Amino acid sequence: MSETVERHEFGAEVGRLLDLVVHALYSDREIFLRELVANAADATDRRRFEALTNEALALPSDARVLIAPDKAARTLTISDSGIGMSKEDLAQNLGTIARSGTRAFSQALGEAKGSEGEDLRPSLIGQFGVGFYSAFMVADRVTVTSRRAGGEEAWTWASDGKGSYTLEPASREQAGTDIVLHLKEDADEYLESYRLDHVVRKWADNIAVPIAIRDAEGKEEAANRGTALWRKPKSEITEEQYKEFYRTVSHGFDEPWATLHWRAEGALEFTGLLFVPSMKPFMPVEDDRRSKVRLHVRRMFITDEAELLPNWLRFVHGVVDTDDLPLNVSREMLQSTPTLQKIRRAVTTRVINELSNRSKNTEKADDYQKFFENFGSVLKEGIYEDFERRAEIAPLLRFRSSTEGGWTSLPDYVSRMKPEQEAIYYLVADDVEALKNSAQLEGFRARGVEVLLLSDHVDAFWPEQLGKFEDKPLRSVTQGSADLAKLKPEGEAAEDAPALDRLVAALKLALEPDVSDVRVTDRLVDSAVVLAASGMGPDLQMQRLLRRAGRGFGGSAPILEINPRHALIRSLNDRAEAGEDLKAEAGTLLDLARVQDGDTPRDPVAFARAVAAALAGTVAKPAESA
Numbered sequence: 001m002s003e004t005v006e007r008h009e010f011g012a013e014v015g016r017l018l019d020l021v022v023h024a025l026y027s028d029r030e031i032f033l034r035e036l037v038a039n040a041a042d043a044t045d046r047r048r049f050e051a052l053t054n055e056a057l058a059l060p061s062d063a064r065v066l067i068a069p070d071k072a073a074r075t076l077t078i079s080d081s082g083i084g085m086s087k088e089d090l091a092q093n094l095g096t097i098a099r100s101g102t103r104a105f106s107q108a109l110g111e112a113k114g115s116e117g118e119d120l121r122p123s124l125i126g127q128f129g130v131g132f133y134s135a136f137m138v139a140d141r142v143t144v145t146s147r148r149a150g151g152e153e154a155w156t157w158a159s160d161g162k163g164s165y166t167l168e169p170a171s172r173e174q175a176g177t178d179i180v181l182h183l184k185e186d187a188d189e190y191l192e193s194y195r196l197d198h199v200v201r202k203w204a205d206n207i208a209v210p211i212a213i214r215d216a217e218g219k220e221e222a223a224n225r226g227t228a229l230w231r232k233p234k235s236e237i238t239e240e241q242y243k244e245f246y247r248t249v250s251h252g253f254d255e256p257w258a259t260l261h262w263r264a265e266g267a268l269e270f271t272g273l274l275f276v277p278s279m280k281p282f283m284p285v286e287d288d289r290r291s292k293v294r295l296h297v298r299r300m301f302i303t304d305e306a307e308l309l310p311n312w313l314r315f316v317h318g319v320v321d322t323d324d325l326p327l328n329v330s331r332e333m334l335q336s337t338p339t340l341q342k343i344r345r346a347v348t349t350r351v352i353n354e355l356s357n358r359s360k361n362t363e364k365a366d367d368y369q370k371f372f373e374n375f376g377s378v379l380k381e382g383i384y385e386d387f388e389r390r391a392e393i394a395p396l397l398r399f400r401s402s403t404e405g406g407w408t409s410l411p412d413y414v415s416r417m418k419p420e421q422e423a424i425y426y427l428v429a430d431d432v433e434a435l436k437n438s439a440q441l442e443g444f445r446a447r448g449v450e451v452l453l454l455s456d457h458v459d460a461f462w463p464e465q466l467g468k469f470e471d472k473p474l475r476s477v478t479q480g481s482a483d484l485a486k487l488k489p490e491g492e493a494a495e496d497a498p499a500l501d502r503l504v505a506a507l508k509l510a511l512e513p514d515v516s517d518v519r520v521t522d523r524l525v526d527s528a529v530v531l532a533a534s535g536m537g538p539d540l541q542m543q544r545l546l547r548r549a550g551r552g553f554g555g556s557a558p559i560l561e562i563n564p565r566h567a568l569i570r571s572l573n574d575r576a577e578a579g580e581d582l583k584a585e586a587g588t589l590l591d592l593a594r595v596q597d598g599d600t601p602r603d604p605v606a607f608a609r610a611v612a613a614a615l616a617g618t619v620a621k622p623a624e625s626a
Helices: 012-023 031-049 087-094 102-107 131-137 185-191 194-204 239-250 338-359 363-387 391-396 408-417 433-434 437-447 462-466 501-511 540-548 568-578 581-598 604-625
Strands: 006-008 065-070 074-082 141-147 153-158 164-170 176-183 211-214 220-221 256-264 272-277 293-299 300-303 315-323 424-428 451-454 470-476 515-518 529-532 559-562
Touching: 012 470, 031 065, 031 074, 031 131, 031 176, 031 194, 031 239, 031 300, 087 153, 087 164, 131 141, 141 568, 164 408, 176 185, 185 194, 185 239, 185 462, 194 300, 194 501, 220 315, 239 256, 239 272, 239 315, 239 581, 256 338, 256 363, 272 338, 272 363, 293 581, 315 338, 338 391, 363 391, 363 408, 363 462, 408 424, 424 437, 437 529, 462 470, 501 559, 501 568, 501 581, 529 581
Parallel strands: 065 211, 293 315, 424 451, 424 470, 515 559
Antiparallel strands: 006 164, 065 074, 074 176, 141 153, 141 176, 153 164, 211 220, 256 272, 272 315, 293 300, 529 559
């Protein structure tokens, strides 16, 4: 070893810490390039700032971050024209784990202000001094040659990351830093220009400092746009620019249904640029239930897994950028801080307010209806999951109903309720057309009572969580507690019904334990039977979902309600009065009620045979009379 080469031990438990950096701190190997580019951009910003008071430190006209792969040498070089480092800086900043010159510089800056009171502090990312060591994820040796701006000497720092490093004199014509990574055997992908371009555009596209990649022929290509669209005033952004950026962050081909661009100022400062799509994505939003709004800190992309919006707004795309958010050492694994919680709350409130304003615009009701058709089922999840926001979400929902031709809202439903009507009634099934023809609606139609028709997969869950709206309880029409006694029916349903005591007793005996009760009802007009849930526990649709999920249902069996005015029920009553055994007919009635509600018969084969026998009887009668 030359006498000018100095060997030093790292100033910390470097073996363990480097192992953490390489194997645990970062979840994605490609992030090493983001960290090194961020450090280079920071150094450039720092030199630009110091040049404000020392013209000798002015940046060269071609200042940029240059990424140069060399396949023959198996090296990757990241160069900048930034502030650079002296021998002491190299020893302190790279020779001690978790020490950062950027952090010390940022602390020394304090509240630097210009003559006009403007904030002169550059946007500095590297606050923790470990990002540099991510290079060892892809390199088995790293050399750093640097010359401090304003100084004459250059030095080279070198290490294999195994406990020590060396320092020796070097030469560099201009101030700045060259980081050379001697790549591992399994890191060949980072010698390809297209791969490097992809990583830069993904993680550092909006860094203000120009980033270029040099290919094998020595040609340099720009790798970043260098402008953060969301940081521009809205007046300087065209609709086409918004659309282009929307398609970039959403990977969609449609146009945004809504664009939200604002800057929050005050105790908490951040910029948001969010988009609501106008079409459903190719991949269902149910597949990944987490929000993917991108978090940037000082323009640098940090993660799209910060869950800046709740799951029930996961269809929203965009960017939130802040200077105020403290990060932990890996940048991607965020600490749960009050600042982050405040940002989440503020962003969620902004989206809800936008949806609320659009939902109230009666002139564009069809436009809001299209949005709800696309994402209404996701929005409903908020009622089930978000106790704090339920009252804000409920007016945003839209429903088909038994009386309205189009869509209706809960406020509109309440405005149309009959004076004596106590509850908001709803019916849940898998298909809207089946709902419209459901026997469950007959008694409500006979009384002119509107029923909301719910067919989304989440509709079996959220009404019970909401409980009530504007002090009106939500009640499933299949619940036994649905009381229509105070509402007078019209037509045939208003006539007095015959007593069916013998038939009711016979059906109870025959169907036990498949039903908890059999009773006469006045909520049927055309159908012979219908099922109702018992007063306690979930409604019938929820019970069916639980059974399909293999979870069973431990509550009471359903109630079979019979229509005393129906010809079939009257005929069965006559047979019961005559003492006939009605066990087979009772089972068919129950299966018939199950089929009406979209369920399956208890024994499909036996049910099919019973129906076939009944049809055979009706066909045989004319032949006998002939």
